[in-house]
Amino acid sequence: MKNDVCAYQVVLFEGIGAVELAEDQRRQVTRRLLDKGYSVTRVGASGIRKGVNSSSDTSILVLGDFAGNAPQVTSGEAHIDIRTENITGLDVETILAIVEKNRSEKGLGLNSPGEPGAWKPWFPVIDYDRCTNCMQCLSFCLFDVYGVDGEKRIQVQNNDNCKTNCPACSRVCPEVAIMFPKYSSGPINGADVADADVAREKMKVDITSLLGGDIYTSLRTRSEKAKSRFSKERSPDKALDERKRCLTKLQQSGIIPADVLAELDLNSLPSPEEIQRKARELSRLQGAGE
Amino acid sequence: MNTTKPRILYCRCAFAQTVPQSTKDEVLDHLCESGESFETVADLCEMSARKDPRLLTLLEGEEPVQVVACYHRAVKWLFHSAGASFPDANVEVFNMREQTAEEICEKILKES
Numbered sequence: 001m002k003n004d005v006c007a008y009q010v011v012l013f014e015g016i017g018a019v020e021l022a023e024d025q026r027r028q029v030t031r032r033l034l035d036k037g038y039s040v041t042r043v044g045a046s047g048i049r050k051g052v053n054s055s056s057d058t059s060i061l062v063l064g065d066f067a068g069n070a071p072q073v074t075s076g077e078a079h080i081d082i083r084t085e086n087i088t089g090l091d092v093e094t095i096l097a098i099v100e101k102n103r104s105e106k107g108l109g110l111n112s113p114g115e116p117g118a119w120k121p122w123f124p125v126i127d128y129d130r131c132t133n134c135m136q137c138l139s140f141c142l143f144d145v146y147g148v149d150g151e152k153r154i155q156v157q158n159n160d161n162c163k164t165n166c167p168a169c170s171r172v173c174p175e176v177a178i179m180f181p182k183y184s185s186g187p188i189n190g191a192d193v194a195d196a197d198v199a200r201e202k203m204k205v206d207i208t209s210l211l212g213g214d215i216y217t218s219l220r221t222r223s224e225k226a227k228s229r230f231s232k233e234r235s236p237d238k239a240l241d242e243r244k245r246c247l248t249k250l251q252q253s254g255i256i257p258a259d260v261l262a263e264l265d266l267n268s269l270p271s272p273e274e275i276q277r278k279a280r281e282l283s284r285l286q287g288a289g290e
Numbered sequence: 291m292n293t294t295k296p297r298i299l300y301c302r303c304a305f306a307q308t309v310p311q312s313t314k315d316e317v318l319d320h321l322c323e324s325g326e327s328f329e330t331v332a333d334l335c336e337m338s339a340r341k342d343p344r345l346l347t348l349l350e351g352e353e354p355v356q357v358v359a360c361y362h363r364a365v366k367w368l369f370h371s372a373g374a375s376f377p378d379a380n381v382e383v384f385n386m387r388e389q390t391a392e393e394i395c396e397k398i399l400k401e402s
Contacts, residue, residue, distance in 0.1 A: 007344050020325075027322040030330060031315070034302040039331045039344065048297065048327035058344075111336055113305040121305050121335040125367045156371065159339055181335050181364040182306040189308070189387070190364025 007057065008108050010099055012042045013064035019088075020044075021065060028092045029063075033099060037112045061102050063087050063095065081106070122182055123159030124169055130177035130193065137169040137178060139282055142247075145169070152285055166260040294353050296382070298328040298398055301359035305333045309360060309386045316391035317358055324399050334359055338368040345374040349381055356398050358384045 010033055014020045021029075026042065033040050041048065062073065062084040070084035083102060087095050103110060111119055124137070124145065133154050138146040146169075147157035167188050170178035176193045183189040187197050247256065300321060303309040321328050329348065331337060337345050349355050349369065359365050362383040369376045384394045 007342060009344070023323055027319055030322060031318060034318075034330055034332050035304055037304060037332045037336075039329075041329045042322070042327060044325050044327045046327050048329070111305075111340075113333065113336075118305070121333060121339040123335075123339055125338070125364065125371050127363055127367050128370070179364050179367065181360060181368065182308050184308065186361075190361035190367075191388075192361075192363065 007059070008038070008103055008106075008110065009058065009060045010038050010040045011060060011062045012040060013062050013084075015043045015045055015047055017071065018064035018066050025092065029095050032092060032096055035114065036096070037110050038099065057081075059083075059103075059106050059108060061085065061099060063098070120164050120182065122164045122180065123162045124156055124167075125179045125181060125190075126154065126156060127177045127179060130175045132175055132177075134174065135282060135285060136172055136174065138278075138285075140172050141169050144278070148285060163260050166257055168256045168260075296354040296356045296398075298326065299348055299355055299357045299359075300328060300330045301334045301357070301365075302330060302332050303335075303360065303386075305336055313386045313389075313391050317386060317394055320391065320395040320399060326399065334365065334368050338372045341372045345369055345372040349374065349377060352380070354380045354382065356382050356384065358386060358394055358398065360385055360387045 012021070012026065012029065014026075030040050030042065057079045059081045060083070062070075062082060064070065064084065064086065065088045066084075066086045067088060068086070070086040073082045073084055085098055085102070087098070090098075131154065133152075135154060138148070138154060143158075143161040143163065145156060145158050145161045146154060149155050167178075167180045167183050170176075170180060170183075170188045176187050176197050178188075179190045180188050181190050185191075187193045298321065300318065302314060302318075318330070321330075331344075331348075334345075336342075349357075357365055362385065365383050366376045366378075366381075384398065386394065
């Protein structure tokens with residue numbers, strides 16, 4: 001996930017002082033820029049109220065057919081940079097090149113969709129109207145995606161850690177409160193939750209019973225049992241095998257998609273120490289909530 | 291909801307194929323033909339994931355906003371996830387995963 005991108009905004013200005021673009025040019029420029037990952041604001045004769053967050057660095061490129069020289073515009077705030085470009089008579093490709101050049105000159109990053117290996121915004125979104133703070137998602141997720149805020153409220157803390165196309169945590173949420181907006185079907189994709197969805201969650205095989213205990217407890221128990229054995233025959237490979245078997249069991253239950261499991265680098269999974277730390281944290285949080 | 295003409299915010303959902311291509315193309319075409327002012331973003335999920343500060347301003351103010359994106363529940367909590375408020379009374383969400391382009395455009399451009 002690329003978090004280092006800065007706010008960059010393209011404005012297609014067709015208001016007072018500029019000539020309206022041809023419809024097809026407006027459509028092509030807007031569509032092409034959006035599909036490259038840019039945000040575009042079209043300003044017509046009626047104008048638009050455009051908010052700019054006053055606390056963050058923002059670059060705005062204003063494109064317009066100004067029938068002459070582009071006007072100079074300043075924001076009055078040092079961290080908001082505005083540049084204008086006259087696009088009179090330019091074709092779509094040239095306009096796109098101007099935008100790319102401007103962004104590049106400013107050294108600003110951009111998440112671009114559609115390229116091979118492109119990052120996909122895949123992460124859980126919590127519906128706090130439904131969430132009861134039961135911590136099952138925190139307990140379940142192996143990758144530390146979840147954490148708690150200062151008030152011990154569950155939150156998504158490390159969305160970079162989330163495994164693309166894996167909606168497993170939403171499937172174990174008893175309140176159907178976890179969404180993945182890019183998922184194909186509801187209610188995981190954010191569609192309204194029907195009574196039947198909630199009932200289905202209640203009938204679902206509990207992850208606890210599936211593994212004979214909470215996954216972390218299960219892994220911790222295995223780890224503790226293995227300690228004496230490890231003292232005689234230390235075998236990280238065996239430990240990884242155990243972990244893999246545990247994950248395979250989850251995959252067979254349909255909770256973790258097979259392709260996600262296949263992509264997992266088992267060496268990158270949390271260490272037994274991290275798992276124990278998380279289990280202790282969870283126990284402490286649950287104790288505090290009772 | 292107040293009576294001021296709503297601002298329009300369109301999400302391209304550019305990072306996934308979850309919104310039908312024909313629907314999002316058709317809605318954008320209608321917007322471009324309308325002569326109206328409007329705001330577009332490449333992908334609300336992408337902005338939410340990196341907590342883009344522009345999310346804090348897209349819905350702010352007293353004016354009503356019409357968001358053309360996907361499910362209301364997803365849109366609302368994507369804004370929340372980025373630390374932005376979501377004024378329910380001022381925001382109307384249109385869902386390109388469920389509604390047709392004609393249905394959406396008839397409502398958002400009815401006063402054009």
